Amino acid sequence: MILKKKRLWQLSFAMSLLLLFLACSKQDVIRPNIKNKLASLDSITQTQTEDFFLELDSLLQNSKDLTSLERAMLLFKKGEFLYINFKYQEAFNTHLKCYKLFVELNDIYNQGRSLITLSGASLHMGDVETSQIYALKALHLAKLIEDKRIEGKAYNQLFNLHYKLKDYSKALSYINVTDSLFSKGIDTASIISIKNNKASVYLQLKEYNKALNSYAEAMSLSQSKKSPKILASILNNIGFTYIEANKYENAEKFLRGAATLNNNIKAVNAAPYKGLGNLFLLRSKNDSAQVNYYKALDIYVANKNVKEEIEVRDKLVAISILTGDYAKALDNQIIRDSLQLNVSALEKDRLLNFANVNYEVKQKETEINHQKEINTRNQWLLISTILLFIFLAIATAFYVYNTKLRAANKASKLEQSLLRVQMNPHFIFNTLAAIQNITLEGNAIKSSNYIAKFSKLIRQNFDYVRKESISLDKEIAMISNYIETQQLRFNNVFSYTIEIDQLMDVSKIQVPPMLLQPFLENAIEYGLKEKKEDGKLLLQIEKKGDELLFVILDNGVGRSAKAKEEEVTEDLHATTIFKERLKMRKKGEEKSFILQDLFDKNNNPSGTKVFFKLKL
Known part of the structure; x- marks a missing residue:
């Protein structure tokens, strides 16, 4: 009986070991049927993208x-597919999941590959810091396993990062390292x-000959690879x-060649x-420039490429003004x-969404760590x-978080209120109406100047x-505008003067933005616009010790009873915002603020x- 129990226990132990072995081995293999499906998915990636995505998603959802x-x-396949189709947020989230699995499997090679895409997606979403962290992690892993390909991709990602930051000397050093790592490879597309x-x-x-030599090498490789799409891209780059x-003349040949090749292969x-x-605009061939810009614009609009659309519309505004079509320019x-x-x-x-996601992740990590810490304690007293x-x-x-959150909310509301005060609809619509009147009068140069000034003012705000x-x-440039x-x-109906202390270096003095505009607007709206002639507005800025002194004077009709009533609802609100901004600096500057009505000898307005001080 005892012998039977012993054998039964041994058999159970052996079965447990076998099951444990099978369970463990299941985690680090790819079965033949999955390998075949992955291979078949690779074959339809470029030609049947919708089918690729559906089949891949079906495998992930239905294969338990x-x-x-x-x-x-x-x-990983899904993340790469999303990345090459410009869906960077989804690609980032997907690669984050597979990266965590590769970490659990201790698969360093695929960790490095995922990190490269995570870095690229972060950079496309504007998160430079996160992009650099992932690229450096990938570089470290590549050197650890001595994988030249991943190392080259990591250096290439660092190149992209520094190129975006306009640190071109650093970018060149990284791309040279990448070139040396890939030069002996057989991956022609990467080279x-x-x-x-x-x-x-x-x-x-601006080393154009070196640039053309590099493009020539790329063009030679693309011809040997027989890839017309890549060749068209290179022709376009040579044209630029x-x-x-x-x-x-050379530019036109290559750009037309790129456009023709794209048409031949039906590439948009x-x-x-x-x-x-750009070329025809530089050569003052405005009609040809406009035709080509509209072709580009149609494609950018269809692809929802807003950044490029904005750039092209800027060019079309300039052309319309040059050709006298002011309505189209507007x-x-x-x-x-x-x-x-x-x-x-x-x-x-x-940015707000990204901050919220990061906060939730960190909060969950804190809770998990806290729970693990509690579970390790054995004594009730401890x-x-x-x-x-x-x-x-x-x-x-x-308490600290709530305090910071309240301060942040206050700052955000203050920012929104400030923007509403600075750029109210009444001001915008009246200015546009004034520009329209100038346009209808046929004064092209004046109209163009004011369109540029108004656009610049909105961007500055x-x-x-x-x-x-x-x-x-x-600040002075914006105020003048x-x-x-x-x-x-x-x-x-009024003129203005800005007097600045000649001993000041205004480029090195920092001030809170848009402090002066509300008071200048009050001076114009409540004083100067009612004067029929000889209105004057004076802004004085003087430096005394470690303080800046600001004086705003106008010789307007003074604040009427109606204006003072409006001041309670609007202008005092602007004054309150001004004082709140100074209070947030915690230097006591708000105490120096003076708003004074002026009267002549006969006690007429x-x-x-307006007077106030800022501490440097």
Whole structure:
């Protein structure tokens, strides 16, 4: 009986070991049927993209018995597919999942491959810091396993990063290392891409001959590979290089060659048309430039490439003004500004969403670590002490976090309020109406100048409102632009003067952005616009010790009873925003603020004075 029990126990132990072995081995293999499916998916990647995605998704959702390695490889395929189709956020999320699986499997080679794509997706989404972290991780792993291909891709990713940052000397050093690692390989497509990247750096450094030599090498490789799509891209790049080198006839030949080749292979690519538009505009062939720009614009609109659409519409505005078609210029400018506003809003939403996701991930990690820490404690007294300590830490962190969150919310609301005060619809519509009147009068140069000033003013407001400080010269430039726009609205019924202490270096002094505009607007709206002639607006800026003194004077009709009523609802709101901004600097500057009505000898209103100080 005892012998039977012993044998039964031995058999059970052996069966357990076998099951454990099978369970473990299941995690690190790819079965033949999955290998065949992966191979078949590779064959339809370029030609049947929709079928590829559906079949891959079906495998991931319906195959519950996938091993960890199989699931990781399928996710890798999906991530690469999303990446090459410009779906960077989805590609990032998918590669993050497969990277975690590769880490669990200790598969360093595929970890490196996933890190390369994670870096590329992060860079496309504008997160340079995360992109660099992933690229350096990939480089470390590549050197660890001595894989030259992944090492080259990591260096290439670092090239892309520094190229985007316009650090061209560093970018050139990285692409040279990449070139040396790939030069003896058989991956022609990658070598062509490297040659193109190298040429793009030389182009930025204005070393045109070196750029053309690199493009020539890439073109030779693409011809041997018999890839017309890549060849068309290289022809286009050579055309742009010749434009930069001011060799317009050569540029036209290559750009037309790229456009023709794209048509022959039925590839939709706007770049050659954009290049031809730039070329003809430089040669003052406005009609030809406009035709090619519209061809490029149709493609960018169809592909929802907003950034390129904005750039092309800027060119079309300029051409329309040059050819006297001011209505079309205004239409394109309005569409362009609307697109820019949408881009800014989307970027803000993306950053907020990214911050929220990071916070949730970190919060979950903190909770998991906290739970593991508690589980390791064996004595109740020690557990009680740790729990008390953690409670106090969380309470403190929660208090600090809430304080920062309230400050951030306050700053955000202040930013929004400031933007509403700076660019109210009444001002925008009246300015556009004034520009339209000038356009109808047939004054092309004046109309063009004011369109440029107004567009620049809008861009300045949206650019500066998010910054804590800007240089004083930028603030003065923006204020001058704003006042001149107001002069247009009110037919130059007033003049203005800006007096600046000559001993100041305005480019090195930092001030909060857009402090002055609300008071200048009050001076114009409530004082100067009612004067029929000889209106004067004076802005004085003086440096005394470690303080900047600001004085705004106008000789307007003074603030009427109606204006003072409006001030309660609007202008005092602007003053409140101004004081709140100064309070946030915590230097006591708000106490120096003075808003004073001026009167002449007969006690009649003769203008308004605003005074305040900023500490440097």
